[in-house]
Amino acid sequence: MISEFRKTGRAARSIPRPLGRGGRAQFDFERKFKKLTKKDGLLKERIIRKLQEVLNNPDIGEPKRHALRGLRSVHIDPFVVAYVIIKDTVLLINLDHHNKVYEETPKIIYAQMNDPRTVEALASAGIAREEYAAFFKSFRKRK
Numbered sequence: 001m002i003s004e005f006r007k008t009g010r011a012a013r014s015i016p017r018p019l020g021r022g023g024r025a026q027f028d029f030e031r032k033f034k035k036l037t038k039k040d041g042l043l044k045e046r047i048i049r050k051l052q053e054v055l056n057n058p059d060i061g062e063p064k065r066h067a068l069r070g071l072r073s074v075h076i077d078p079f080v081v082a083y084v085i086i087k088d089t090v091l092l093i094n095l096d097h098h099n100k101v102y103e104e105t106p107k108i109i110y111a112q113m114n115d116p117r118t119v120e121a122l123a124s125a126g127i128a129r130e131e132y133a134a135f136f137k138s139f140r141k142r143k
Helices: 028-036 041-056 099-113 116-124 129-141
Strands: 011-015 018-020 026-027 074-077 079-086 089-097
Touching: 028 041, 028 089, 041 074, 041 079, 041 089, 079 099, 079 129, 089 099, 116 129
Parallel strands: 011 089
Antiparallel strands: 018 026, 074 079, 079 089
């Protein structure tokens, strides 16, 4: 799956997001990836190819400014992948249409700040709580 995609020592992971009231954790990025590529094999190939480029060179993404500082994004017209680099791990945050992605990404990050499933997923990627807590705190200050 996309969240377990590994290349050149970097791991790409999605941040888990609870869906509904059932308490079932599901990866938001993976859910959107499946939904968008279900009927479009060419889009699936384009997204996977772009993610491989990001894993080979995470700095190719455009760094965001102002309220989204700390995030990077790459375009796969008309969609955008928003991600964060922490240590040597690429965290895939959001995949959506260009008109929606920048509005939804802060909401996804805020929803994950206190979610124990986020702590567990990032710990499995080798990221200590302090390392991503610093990012979340700095992101929270920029409104």
